[in-house]
Amino acid sequence: MSGAEVGQIAVNAVLLSGILALVALGFSLVWGIMNIVNLSHGAFIVVGAYATFWLHELLHIDPFVSIPVSMAVLFVAGYLLQRGLINNVIRAPLLATFLLTFGLEILIVNLLNYFFKADLRSVTTPYTGTGFNLGPVRVPYVRLAALGVALLLVVALGVFLSKTRFGRAIRATGMDIDAARLTGVGVAKIYALTFGIGAALAGAAGSLLAMIVPFDPNLGGGYTERAFVICVLGGLGNVVNVLAGAALYAVVEVVVGSRLPALSQAVTFAILVLLLVVRPQGIAGKSFYS
């Protein structure tokens, strides 16, 4: 491996880790606060990607401008799903929420397939493919901007959770649901708000991914798995854990992807299982957003 190649791998890993942090951010919030492993997270991401795609295709809205739109759409959808469905089984054994979100994932993906077909889509703008050279290393503008947006949202969530009333209520509910209730927190609404935020962040990730990778309705499952691995690597706890997990995972994915592409899943999961067996709480994990 030449120096330039190492440099390119490093830059790719950095650029990838920002997006991956955003992919995992909402997933980690929902898991940490409500102990729901949301298997429909990837499907939400794909919905966000389609929102951006259609807004660009039909109304010629710039993909970066459509990010708030797809976030709003998914926030409402997520809020209603939690209020109407998931809140009903949240105290049942974990298999219930696990299967429920799996059912949702199948439903959403199949409906997307039905209406939009399984064609590969991508959002192409005048600035797609442009970039600058950093010595021998290529840095595409879109990926750099996506990294910026992702980091902005990570920081925004961190500030929201620690500084605002709603954010504190969310964290309190995650720490001790009964104590939160005693202080007057409406738990059902806070859960719905949490799930809505998780879905909105998935939507933002989808909008960014639509500019970077070609997608179809079946893309989501892989991102749910990535989000999970990132949460396990970084541990649940706060937004910094997500960043650490995403950075670590990006290195694994970029290195394994460039050496052993056919076995990337097998290698990634072998590492994951090994890590889980040695440190079941992740590398720096706690159970909640505290």
Next chain:
Amino acid sequence: VTGRLFRAVLGGAVLAGLVALPRFVSPYQLRTGTTLLCLALMAQGWNFIGGYAGYAAFGNVAFFGIGAYTTGLLMLSKWHVPFFPALFAGALLSASIAAALGVPVLRLKGHYFAIATLGVAEAFREIVDTWDSVTEGSTGIDLPVKSGGDAFFYWTALAFVALGIIVTALLARSKLGYGWIAIREDETAARMLGIPTTRFKVAAFALSAVLAALAGGITAYENIHVAPNDFFKLEYTLQMIIACIIGGSGTVWGPLLGAAVYQLLSTFVWSHFLELHPTVLGLIIILFIIFLPRGLMDMVRAVAAGAAGHPWQSLRDRLRATRVE
């Protein structure tokens, strides 16, 4: 005593009817029956680890695939192993792999265990897909054709399902079965009582692998063609879990009942709304989880005990028990 006699007669009549079924139905219906029984077999297997021991295994399709490939490759090998020895070899290999994997993986709990097994299954698919020299990669392998085999596959699957029922019923009342339930309810307490939890969990995992491998071997011989993407697909794992949940996990008859309901519904939807098949599948899962999370056996038992009360009452109570206000 009359109750037991009645049940024995009823059971015998149902079994006789099932054995004689191939005489009365079309080949398509018979194949649906075989598929149903193979699903029941997988669900019975999942029931040991997921239903009794309470570990949400999401990778059992790996054992289905390993069973299919072992059976197929042994039959195609230069020794031309006959079907049944090849099938049993597949089951044995699956059990060994499950035991070897189980020791590290069963240390994980909850979501972590679920996703680790999901990953293991995915890893097996990739390995089979890339190991060209043995498995012919993504092209897959072609098994010899069994002429007039439809009834043969049906009876084989039926025999194993019946065996599965007997084994489940016996184990449910054995030290092992009670140990699994203790682990499911409170693993720490179970260990304190002196239950060798690791060994019991590995036993449940290996048993679930045996039944999945048997279903895989039968399906492979019936389908003739075995390819990684058809035999290592997540959908099978989901189906066995759903069948188990619909019927009632941790019960003797639940997996068979659930498999029957699921397969018949699925076949109906498939033939009427082909394109929306997965949508309906997703809806079925959601509705069952919300309204009948303990499965049909639970309802059957409540009705049999005459404790149904107002039909909506129990539903309302149940929703209240798991809802957050």
